[in-house]
Amino acid sequence: MDIETRHILECLEQDAKITHEEIASLTGLPVEYVTKRIKELEDIGVIRKYKTVIDWDLAGDEHVYAIIELKVTLERNLGYQAIAERLYKFPEVRSVRLLSGQYDLSLTVMGKTMKEVAFFVAEKISTIEQVQHTNTHFVLKTYKEDGVILQEQEKVDRLIVSP
Amino acid sequence: MNNKVNPENFIADIMKKIPPSGIRKYFDLASGIEGVISLGVGEPDFVTPWHIREACIHSLESGKTSYTSNFGLIELREEISKRYDQKHFIHYDPASEILVMSGVSEALDVAIRAITNPGDEIIIPHPAYVAYVPSVMFAGGIPVPVVAHSENNFKLNVNDLEKAISNRTKAVILNYPNNPTGATMDRKDLELIAELVCKYNIMVISDEVYECLTYNGKHTCFSSLEGMKDRTILLNGFSKAYAMTGFRLAYALAPSPIINAMMKIHQYCMLCAPVTAQIGAIEALRNGTEEMQKMIRDYDRRRHLIVSGLNKLGLDCYEPKGAFYAFPSIKKTGLTSEEFAERLLHEQKVVTIPGSVFGPGGEGFLRCSYATSRDQIIEALERIGRFIESL
Numbered sequence: 074m075d076i077e078t079r080h081i082l083e084c085l086e087q088d089a090k091i092t093h094e095e096i097a098s099l100t101g102l103p104v105e106y107v108t109k110r111i112k113e114l115e116d117i118g119v120i121r122k123y124k125t126v127i128d129w130d131l132a133g134d135e136h137v138y139a140i141i142e143l144k145v146t147l148e149r150n151l152g153y154q155a156i157a158e159r160l161y162k163f164p165e166v167r168s169v170r171l172l173s174g175q176y177d178l179s180l181t182v183m184g185k186t187m188k189e190v191a192f193f194v195a196e197k198i199s200t201i202e203q204v205q206h207t208n209t210h211f212v213l214k215t216y217k218e219d220g221v222i223l224q225e226q227e228k229v230d231r232l233i234v235s236p
Numbered sequence: 237m238n239n240k241v242n243p244e245n246f247i248a249d250i251m252k253k254i255p256p257s258g259i260r261k262y263f264d265l266a267s268g269i270e271g272v273i274s275l276g277v278g279e280p281d282f283v284t285p286w287h288i289r290e291a292c293i294h295s296l297e298s299g300k301t302s303y304t305s306n307f308g309l310i311e312l313r314e315e316i317s318k319r320y321d322q323k324h325f326i327h328y329d330p331a332s333e334i335l336v337m338s339g340v341s342e343a344l345d346v347a348i349r350a351i352t353n354p355g356d357e358i359i360i361p362h363p364a365y366v367a368y369v370p371s372v373m374f375a376g377g378i379p380v381p382v383v384a385h386s387e388n389n390f391k392l393n394v395n396d397l398e399k400a401i402s403n404r405t406k407a408v409i410l411n412y413p414n415n416p417t418g419a420t421m422d423r424k425d426l427e428l429i430a431e432l433v434c435k436y437n438i439m440v441i442s443d444e445v446y447e448c449l450t451y452n453g454k455h456t457c458f459s460s461l462e463g464m465k466d467r468t469i470l471l472n473g474f475s476k477a478y479a480m481t482g483f484r485l486a487y488a489l490a491p492s493p494i495i496n497a498m499m500k501i502h503q504y505c506m507l508c509a510p511v512t513a514q515i516g517a518i519e520a521l522r523n524g525t526e527e528m529q530k531m532i533r534d535y536d537r538r539r540h541l542i543v544s545g546l547n548k549l550g551l552d553c554y555e556p557k558g559a560f561y562a563f564p565s566i567k568k569t570g571l572t573s574e575e576f577a578e579r580l581l582h583e584q585k586v587v588t589i590p591g592s593v594f595g596p597g598g599e600g601f602l603r604c605s606y607a608t609s610r611d612q613i614i615e616a617l618e619r620i621g622r623f624i625e626s627l
Contacts, residue, residue, distance in 0.1 A: 080533060098544055099537035099610070229283050234263035234276040234587055236366050236415075 077102055081110055082119070089123040126221045136183050138167075138212040139190045141198065142176035144205045153177065156203050165193050176208065187211060254370045258593025262577065266587045273616045275604040276587035278415065280479040280560075284516070285527040288478065291519035292512045300511055306503040307495075308336025308487070309514045315521040316487055324457040326465060332492040335499055336517075338509045339484040340445045340473045342502070345371050347441050347469045347488060348407075350497040352377040356406035358441075361392045363563075363594035363601070365415045365443070377406070383597035386565065389554050390419035390597075394428040401432070407439035410458060413446035413558020416594045416603040420557040423456040430461045440468045445486070446559040448477035448528060451536050453557070459489065466491050469498075474513075476559075477528050478520040483513035535560050538606040538613055545617040546604070549624055560607040563591065567600040569627055576602060583626065584619035 080100045084091050093111065097104040114120045129136050145156050153171050160180060161169045168181040180198070184190035191209070199207050215223055259276075266272050283289075307313065313330035320326050328334050337343045344367060352358065354376035360368045362381045372379040382400040384392045397408065410429070412421040421429075433440055442458040459468035473486030488498060502508075520528075539556065546553040546564045553564035566576045573590035580586050591601030606613060 076533075080537060083530075083533060084537065099541050101540040101544070229281050231277055231279060231281065232263065233266045233272065233274045234259060234589070235278045236257065236259050 077106075078110065078114070081107060082114070085111075085120065085123075089125070124219075126218060126223075128223050136185065137187050137190050138215070139182045139184075139187075139194070140210045140212065141180040141182055141194055142172075142208040142210075143178040143180065143198070144175075144207075145177050145203045146205055148203065156201070159201060160198070163193075163197060165190075165197075250373060254373055257366050259366060259589055262581070262587060262589060265578070265581060269581070269585055272581070272585045272587055273608075273612050273619065274587040275606070275608065275613075275616055276589050277605050277607060278561075279481040279607065280476065280531065281607050281609065282479040282531050284479050284483070285520075285524060287523055287527075288480065288516045288519045292516045295512060295515040300515060302511060304508045304511050304514060306499055306508055307334065308509055309511070309518070312336055312514050312518050312521075313487075315518055316489075319521055320457070320489065324460045326457065326460040328489045329492070333489060333495055335488045335490075335495050335502060336509045336514060337486050337488060337502055338506055338513075339475065340443060340471050340486040341367060342484075342506060343471045343473070343486045343488045344368070344441070344443060345374065346498045346501045346505075347471065347490075348372055348377065349375045349501055350494060351406060351439060351469075353406070355404060357402060357404045358406055359397065359400050359408040360595075361397075361408075361410070362596045363390070363416055363591055363598035364409075365411055366593065368409050368411075369595065378404070380405070381596050384417070384419065385597065386554070386601070390414060390417035390563070391421055391425055392429065394425075394432055397429065398432055401436050401438070405436065405438050407441055408433065409441045409443065411443040411446075413450055413455070413556075415446065415559055416561050416589070416591065416598070417563045417601075418556020418559045418561045420450060420453075420455070422453060423461075426456055426458055426461060430458075430464050433467060434463060438467070440464070441471065442468055443471045445471065445473045446476050447472060449532060449535060449560060450558045451532075451539060455558075469494060474517050474520055477532075478517075478524050479531060480513070480516065480520065483510070483516055485509055485513040485517050535606065538608075538610060541610065542604060542606045542613050542617070545613070546620075549617065549621050551602075551620075551624075560605055562604045562606060563601050564604065565600055566602050569624065571627075573599055573602055580620065580623050584623045586616050586619045586623075 081096055084096045084099055093104050093107045096107045157169050160166055165182050165184060166180050167183050170179045172179050182190055182193060184193060194207060194209055198204060262276055313334040316334055317328050317330045320328055348371050352375040357378045357380045358372045359380045359382055361384045369379040380400050382396050384390045440458055447455045459465045459470045470489040474483060475481040542562045543553050543555055546562060551564035551566055553562050556562055566573060569576060573592045577588050577590040580588060589603040591598030591603060
């Protein structure tokens, strides 16, 4: 990756709302170049989407998250892709990951209440033929999400003036 | 019997000759004011990367709390040596040519004391970091300023340097990338200096603590120039590159007789650098490059932001190639740099450091540290703009 691209991506990673003009003044690159390069990065899928990290608890709209570990049996010729596709189509399923180790897949499931999540898992996930076993962990508190610390940020306690 | 005592009378004469740091005054001025934005900070605004802190915590849990060798942990000296082998193609023997100390501030003092006889002249390019002149004076040396001019992007001109050399000159202190100007010297510039120091047989103390914060091009380590290793004391540390200011850790690289002389001072005044910090430094050198480079790219972006912002406000600011300071000229405003800085602080609550505190050549300029967040820089630029308009 060239250094200009790295600078542009790091600017966007820190602040998805940053303007192309601001990126230009931070990098010394022409605005037109920044716009063109971001378009390219979007087109080739390096930039997947622009997301907002929201503390829903603080917003007063409480959600319940659970991490569900799944053990699955594989269908002939289909591998994990087929079961993963089946799972990720549920909007309640926020992430699907293939894991090494004791379990095969890990899901993050979101719901309004613990009961809703539990029912979803019991009715929609466990009943899928290939799913042998599920293990549900409810998330009690999120401290860090996607690299962003949701508690108060760590501050550098510096003197106001130093040599 | 008269018991009236004036403690001032006990103070050594030299202390009376050394004025308090000009920077300290701005600390006092700014401390009482609410809502201040500070461009006056000479340290990173990052917390030390976690893996480094974690290595220190682990070492404390494991009971590593003792003195180390006066020279510093051998593992650390080996890592430092390896770094110079790989990065600058110059070899320093870990056993005899490396001394680990408590910050470049200590290293500077020890280096100067180790080579200075009373009356020896030490040449200091100005504007200069505030510790150089007092350190030379403490050692009984005579600081000789030579001005590095703004027209030359604050690089040290070799002819100006030659004029400052006398038969009492012992050494010249180089500090590139430079605090406060952000100036750098490339290999060709330094080669001219190298020729001169050979011609007059003088030493160089090269304070390269901002080495890693070099934005365009590559830093040239002074001792890596041909013939320079034997006449250079190279100082470097962990504060700026790895955001480890509070750890107080640095090192000197020099020929073994000089290191031994320095060690005599260090062993009696400091014994050894703090062991926890040394362990953090080992971790920084082994695994810290990626995070360090990320911080440096961040500084680089803020550098563009502040330099273009200051120029847009009409404060001429050349593009500094290193450190984290912009050094714009405020001459157009007709104010002295002290007047500008004090009024800017009182009227718009932005702390900057007047160039005049960095000695000759600094008047008419302002040191603006960009080791602060993008939002703060944008806000500071707006406030500076309002201040200039009000003049």
